[in-house]
Amino acid sequence: MGSNIGNRLEHLIQAVRLLHEHAAINVKNVSSVYETEPVGLTEQAKFLNIAVELETSLEATELLSACQFIENKLGRMRKIRWGPRTVDLDILLYNNDQIQLEHLIIPHLRMAERAFVLVPLVEINPELKNPVSGELYRQQPALKEEGIVLWKKVACVEEFLQPN
Numbered sequence: 137m138g139s140n141i142g143n144r145l146e147h148l149i150q151a152v153r154l155l156h157e158h159a160a161i162n163v164k165n166v167s168s169v170y171e172t173e174p175v176g177l178t179e180q181a182k183f184l185n186i187a188v189e190l191e192t193s194l195e196a197t198e199l200l201s202a203c204q205f206i207e208n209k210l211g212r213m214r215k216i217r218w219g220p221r222t223v224d225l226d227i228l229l230y231n232n233d234q235i236q237l238e239h240l241i242i243p244h245l246r247m248a249e250r251a252f253v254l255v256p257l258v259e260i261n262p263e264l265k266n267p268v269s270g271e272l273y274r275q276q277p278a279l280k281e282e283g284i285v286l287w288k289k290v291a292c293v294e295e296f297l298q299p300n
Contacts, residue, residue: 137151137152137185137186137187137188137223137224137225137226138172138183138184138185138186138221138223138224138252139183139184139221139222139223139224140174140180140181140182140183140184140220140221141181141220141221141222142222144183144184145169145184145288147210147222147223148169148184148186148223149296149297150210150223151206151207151210151223151225152166152186152188152293152296152297153297154206154209154210155188155190155202155203155206156293156297158202160192160193160194160198160202161190161191161192161194161199161202162190162191162192163188163189163190163293164189164190164191164293165188165189165260165261165292165293166186166187166188166189166260166290166292166293166296167186167187167188167256167257167259167260167290168186168256168259168286168287168288168289168290169184169185169186169286169287169288169290170184170185170186170252170255170256170284170285170286170287171183171184171185171284171285171287172184172185172251172252172283172284172285173283173284175250175252180220181220183252184287185252185253185256185284186256186290186296187228187253187256187257187259187260189260189261196227196230196233196235196240196242197237197240199227199230200227200239200240203225203226203227204225206223206225207221207222207223207224207225210222210223211223212224226244227240227242227244228242228243228244228247228253228257229242229243229244229264229267230242232267233267234267234268243266243267243268248266248273248276248278249276249278250278251278251279251280251281251282251283251284252283252284254273254274254276254278254279255279255284257273258273258274258279262274
């Protein structure tokens with residue numbers, strides 16, 4: 137997840153809370169919060185990023201719909217590709233599945249190239265492997281990129297969801 141408009145942390149908290157409140161989703165883990173430089177369109181505010189581990193009975197496409205509902209509820213506007221956003225929820229992995237649909241590709245296409253994805257993901261699970269290549273994500277060269285800073289340490293989901 138990422139946010140770079142308004143109260144970035146509050147947007148992330150609200151998104152996790154809405155996932156947590158969904159009857160078919162169990163939020164198992166939340167990474168620490170990292171501040172990162174924007175990618176693609178670089179003339180915008182820095183992002184706060186987290187990774188979230190979920191357990192769900194939803195199919196991948198149903199989970200995507202739930203994520204997009206949350207984005208819309210929190211004011212996400214899709215005007216500029218890679219532009220500023222209140223909140224962005226991407227499905228990076230879904231079990232060890234490989235999914236190729238027009239609107240959903242899993243594993244996420246560019247996740248292994250992006251430190252802002254890998255750092256929080258590897259924090260949650262250092263043994264996580266790419267389901268296509270079998271490589272550990274913690275061994276990806278992008279993990280060592282600069283431009284990602286620990287912004288707030290998080291120990292558990294409950295701590296993350298506590299009011300500031």
